[in-house]
Amino acid sequence: MRNVLPWREPAPAAGTMGEPLTRGRFGAYGGRYAPESLVEACRQVDEAFREAWADPGFRGALARLLAVHAGRPTPLTPARRLSEALGVELYLKREDLTHTGSHKINNVLGQALLATRMGRRRLIAETGAGQHGVATATAAALLGLEATVFMGERDIERQALNVFRMRMLGAEVVPVTTGSRTLKDATSEAMRHWVGATGDSHYCIGSVVGPDPYPWLVREFQRVIGDEARAQCAAELPAGVPDHVVACVGGGSNAAGTFAGFADTPARLVGVEAEGGAGAARGRLGVLHGSRSLFLQDDDGQIVEAHSVAAGLDYPGVGPEHAHLRDLGRARYVTVTDDEAIAAAVRLARTEGILPALESAHALAWVIRAAGDGELAAGSTVLMTLSGRGDKDVSTLKELL
Structure with missing residues (x-):
């Protein structure tokens, strides 16, 4: 059944789509519902992003990459x-x-620069259609980082071209065989993997989902x-x-x-x-x-x-x-x-x-x-x-x- 709710008049207002409220909230939504082992990692990403986004040098470096590379x-x-x-x-x-x-390259170049700024040497990512995985592998190759991409087994089958592209770019593609073997399960596996790799790896999440600060961070890069x-x-x-x-x-x-x-x-x-x-x-x-x-x-x-x-x-x-x-x-x-x-x-x-x-x-x-x-x-x-x-x-x- 189609969603046929009637229009409500839009209510543009200053502050709409600005910085989230305390603890990464957008109204009743958002937050940081992460395992204890990832709370500190998310805090570090949040702190590093705020510093970087306020730094004209970081913004300029990203703008240049978006122009000359993307x-x-x-x-x-x-x-x-x-x-x-x-x-x-x-x-x-x-x-x-x-x-x-x-569009995935916009976010990934931003997160790859952020990872480098944080001293991380590896990017972890999930992918469904493969475009975020390709972008992650591309940014990793460009900046001299390693990349590990989790992808559902079903998506690997239907997006074989992108799997080949990721591997050509030097990324490790890890098949996910649990659940529906699609994007949801790839995301779950990537987060589980990050638990044991927070010291040297940055989780380069591909959409406006996940624990705070990722929904805000990804939106700002996009x-x-x-x-x-x-x-x-x-x-x-x-x-x-x-x-x-x-x-x-x-x-x-x-x-x-x-x-x-x-x-x-x-x-x-x-x-x-x-x-x-x-x-x-x-x-x-x-x-x-x-x-x-x-x-x-x-x-x-x-x-x-x-x-x-x-x-x-x-x-x-x-x-x-x-x-x-x-x-x-x-x-x-x-x-x-x-x-x-x-x-x-x-x-x-x-x-x-x-x-x-x-x-x-x-x-x-x-x-x-x-x-x-x-x-x-x-x-x-x-x-x-x-x-x-x-x-x-x-x-x-x-x-x-």
């Missing part, structure tokens, strides 16, 4: 043929054009998406700000980074989840992977396995700040099916010559549906973050089409 700024591309067909003005923020092919898009829209759009800002949501890092640039504007923020992984749309309050947020659960409070054709959305919850934005009515969270996402990927490829990642295709599928049923008014301007390119999904699409 290829920022990424363009804002008008989807002219598709816009004409839909009756809206659709603009794509092209994170697929970064080095490694997704904020570059929203800040760039805000400036580009001011130069490109007659009104300066789009009517709608749309992004796909698994844990929710590309959406959080995008929304951060528009939280204080009248733009309506829309997060699009997979039908089988709708933590924000259908989740209940719970604790997983170190934070309090919304998760898919059964009547006994046990986590229900998520499903999505897009491995990066195959997560049973959502980052705590997204749960808070939902409660505030500042962002709306909707769902699309696998079939809608696949059809959207094909349509973008054939109208604009862009093959999107299946994760990003979920956001596009909602735009197509909302334009078709009148939820998006004719002539509306829509900014959509195209979080990654679809090379990694060719084998999946080949099987399904």
